[in-house]
Amino acid sequence: MLCGSTGGSSRGHTNLIRRLLLATFIFLLLVGISEAASISVSSNPSGADIFLNGDAVNMKTNSVIENVYPGLHYATLEMPGYRSWTTVVEVKEGSTTYVHHDLVQKTGSIVVTTTPTDAAIFVDNKYKGKSTTILKGIPVGEYTVLLQLDGYLDYSSDIVVYDNADTRINHVFEPLPTTGAIAVLSHPEGASIYLDGSQAGITEALLENISPGKHTVTLKKYGYRDDSTGISVTIGEVAHVERDLIPENVSATIISSPVNAEILLDGVVIGNTPYYGTFGHGKHVLLFRAQGFEEFSNTYDIPYAPFSLSVELVPAARQIIAEARGKIAENEKYSPVTAKEELDNAEANLEQGEYITALESAEKSFQLAGDVDDDGISNALDMQPDVGNTFLYAIPFIVALLIGSVVAFDWSRCRVRPNLTARIDEVSKANVDLILDLVMENSYRAMVCTVSVDGKFTEMLYEPGSHRISLSQLSPGSHTVAIELEIQKNRYGTQSTSQTIEFSLP
Numbered sequence: 001m002l003c004g005s006t007g008g009s010s011r012g013h014t015n016l017i018r019r020l021l022l023a024t025f026i027f028l029l030l031v032g033i034s035e036a037a038s039i040s041v042s043s044n045p046s047g048a049d050i051f052l053n054g055d056a057v058n059m060k061t062n063s064v065i066e067n068v069y070p071g072l073h074y075a076t077l078e079m080p081g082y083r084s085w086t087t088v089v090e091v092k093e094g095s096t097t098y099v100h101h102d103l104v105q106k107t108g109s110i111v112v113t114t115t116p117t118d119a120a121i122f123v124d125n126k127y128k129g130k131s132t133t134i135l136k137g138i139p140v141g142e143y144t145v146l147l148q149l150d151g152y153l154d155y156s157s158d159i160v161v162y163d164n165a166d167t168r169i170n171h172v173f174e175p176l177p178t179t180g181a182i183a184v185l186s187h188p189e190g191a192s193i194y195l196d197g198s199q200a201g202i203t204e205a206l207l208e209n210i211s212p213g214k215h216t217v218t219l220k221k222y223g224y225r226d227d228s229t230g231i232s233v234t235i236g237e238v239a240h241v242e243r244d245l246i247p248e249n250v251s252a253t254i255i256s257s258p259v260n261a262e263i264l265l266d267g268v269v270i271g272n273t274p275y276y277g278t279f280g281h282g283k284h285v286l287l288f289r290a291q292g293f294e295e296f297s298n299t300y301d302i303p304y305a306p307f308s309l310s311v312e313l314v315p316a317a318r319q320i321i322a323e324a325r326g327k328i329a330e331n332e333k334y335s336p337v338t339a340k341e342e343l344d345n346a347e348a349n350l351e352q353g354e355y356i357t358a359l360e361s362a363e364k365s366f367q368l369a370g371d372v373d374d375d376g377i378s379n380a381l382d383m384q385p386d387v388g389n390t391f392l393y394a395i396p397f398i399v400a401l402l403i404g405s406v407v408a409f410d411w412s413r414c415r416v417r418p419n420l421t422a423r424i425d426e427v428s429k430a431n432v433d434l435i436l437d438l439v440m441e442n443s444y445r446a447m448v449c450t451v452s453v454d455g456k457f458t459e460m461l462y463e464p465g466s467h468r469i470s471l472s473q474l475s476p477g478s479h480t481v482a483i484e485l486e487i488q489k490n491r492y493g494t495q496s497t498s499q500t501i502e503f504s505l506p
Contacts, residue, residue, distance in 0.1 A: 037091045039065045041075060042100045048079035064096070075099055081106055081139060083163070106163035110135040110145065113170045119149040134166075149173050180233035182207040184217060185242040191221040206238070217241050223248055223281050223304040249278035250304060254286075256311040258355075261290040279307060292316060292355035315355045320362035321346050327369035334379045339368035417441040418495065420449075420485050424503050431472045432503070434481060438464040446488040453481055478504045 041050050042062035050059045053073055057065055061077065070093040076086040082103040091097050112121050114131040121128045121135070123143050128135050131147065138161045147155040152173035159167050184193050186203040193201045196215055200207050203219065210233045218228040224245040231239050254263060256273040263270050264287040270277070273288070279302045286309070287297040293313035300309070324343050328336050342365035349358035370378050419439040426432045438449060438461065449461040451469060459469045471481070479502070486496040 036067045037070055037093055038096045039068055039073070039075065039089060039091060040096055040098045041065065041077070042098075043077055043079075044100075044102045045079075048077040048082070048103060051076040051078065077101055077103065079103055081141075106140040107137045108140055108161040108163055109166045110138055110143075110159070110161065111166050111168045112145070112147070113168070114147060114149070115172045116149065116152075119147045119152075119171075119173070122146040122148070145169055147171055147173075151176055177236040179209045180212055180235055181238045182210055182215070182217065182231060182233060183238055183240045184219070185240075186219050186221070186227075187242075187244045188221070191219040191224070191227075191245060194218040194220065219243055219245060221245055247280040247282055248304070249280050250302060251306040252277055252279045252302070253306075253308040254311070255309075256288055256290075256313060258290055258293065258313065261288045261293070261311070261313060263288060273311075288313060292359050294319070315350060315358065317346055317350050317355060317358035317362045320359060320366060321350065324362050324366040324369060327366050331369050331372070331379050334372045336369045336372045338372065338374075339365045342368060418447075418485050418487050418497050420483060420497050420499050422481070422483050422499050422501055424481070424501060425468075431470060432474065432505070434469040434471055434501075436461070436467040436469065436483065438467070438485065440464045440487070443490060444487050445490050447485065449483065449485045451481065451483055454479055455482075474505055476505045478502065 039052070040062075041059075041064075046061045048061045050057050050061060050063065050065070052065060052068075052075055054076070059065065068091050070091050073089045073091055074086055075089050076084060078084045082105050085101050085103065087099060087101070089097055089099055110123070111134050112119075112131045117130075117132050119131045121131060121133070123135065123138070123145055125144075125146070140161050140163050142158065142160050145157050145159055147169075152175055155171050155173065157169055157171075159169065161167050182195070183206050184201070184203050189203050191203045192199060193203060193205055193207070195207060195210070195217055197218075212233050212235050214230060214232050216228060217231055218226060220226050225248055227243050227245055229241060229243065231241055233239050252275070254273055254275040259273055261273045263273060263275055265279070266285050267287075281302045281304050283299055283301050285297060285299050287295060288311050289295045290313055292315060294316045296311060296313055300307075321343065324339070324346070328339050328343065331339075342361050346358045346361035346365055349355075349361060368374060372379060417440075419437075419441070421437040421439075423435050424432055425435050434451065436449070436451075438447075440447070447462065447464065450457070451459040451461075453471055453474075458471070461467055471479075481501040481503075482498070483500070484496065484498045486494055488494050
């Protein structure tokens with residue numbers, strides 16, 4: 001019973017699967033038999049993008065969409081600057097459905113209000129009427145609107161027009177100017193401004209409502225020269241005046257101790273003390289120098305009033321004397337007697353007002369304190385600090401020179417000059433002789449001369465003189481004889497020479 005029941009259930013399942021497969025085949029057959037249709041889409045203007053059932057078909061109007069299944073579809077047209085349009089299309093089997101639409105351009109309005117009214121309106125340089133007004137049906141996009149009214153300044157504005165929206169311009173005109181302006185700047189600032197002789201302000205300033213034409217601007221500031229310049233003023237424009245004021249010189253009196261000190265003003269020599277002249281006011285660098293004295297430099301702010309200055313220079317010997325005294329103390333173990341004498345001279349001359357001589361003695365004392373024998377070598381490095389050591393320092397060079405001379409003489413004496421002469425002496429067509437002359441100049445320890453023919457060892461000689469070497473049993477043709485002579489010298493190594501001879505046998 002169990003087995004029979006199982007067999008009946010399996011056959012039932014098999015029949016069900018067969019029926020489903022048959023139904024599927026019949027459905028696919030019916031669908032394949034139905035004929036495809038098409039949709040012809042056009043617009044005014046043409047060139048709109050076509051979408052079918054929300055998907056782009058990558059086509060523009062006017063075009064025909066092929067292979068469309070029958071049924072309901074919705075088509076959409078889109079084009080920049082125009083409003084999108086969508087419609088439902090019923091497509092019938094095997095036929096062409098026609099769709100056409102007059103695209104509606106996207107437009108907005110420009111509302112122009114002015115005070116005063118009656119201004120000419122230009123949109124992208126095209127006249128559109130007078131204010132106040134509403135300009136309707138303006139395609140969406142960016143525009144430049146220009147408003148013009150006699151007796152007033154022109155007004156221009158960049159605007160954007162949106163679909164089904166108003167873009168508003170509200171402008172109050174400014175009357176055309178009848179005057180100009182002058183911007184005045186001075187260096188330094190704070191100068192009084194006089195326009196055509198009348199005071200008009202303090203720099204930096206903008207002088208407004210100035211009648212057109214030529215004017216004179218004068219700048220005045222205490223401590224500076226008056227500055228006047230002509231300027232032309234144009235209606236509606238700003239003329240510019242910028243001036244560098246020149247300082248007014250003030251009288252200056254300068255004295256110094258000692259007298260006749262050289263004076264440099266800002267790096268330029270202007271004379272010697274006592275000095276009576278003029279300076280421009282402001283900050284200046286004055287430098288004073290005199291022989292035998294330390295230089296003195298300082299920055300002075302010269303006022304607008306007369307200027308006087310007294311300078312006392314410091315003798316340069318004072319500092320050098322102090323340094324020499326310290327140097328002598330450091331080198332006391334070397335007995336710097338001469339340095340002490342020069343130091344005494346420096347101090348005496350300084351006391352007597354001999355500043356240049358005092359400076360020279362102080363410098364000499366400082367130098368001798370560090371080099372008591374005045375030989376150019378400091379005490380610490382000097383073998384005999386209290387003795388002139390020119391000869392002592394020359395001894396190593398003399399010894400080196402003598403040693404070099406001995407070595408050079410010995411090398412010349414031991415030099416060997418080998419002289420090698422070789423030639424071919426033909427004895428017969430098959431045999432030739434090699435004649436070697438070996439000459440030696442000066443004595444030597446040993447020698448060896450090697451002879452090779454066509455790269456093969458032939459003979460070796462150990463004595464100088466004339467030698468005849470027979471080269472027998474040579475084949476016809478070209479041959480090469482190589483001779484190498486090496487000499488072992490008594491000293492200084494070896495010396496060698498070589499020679500090559502080429503010959504031919506018939």
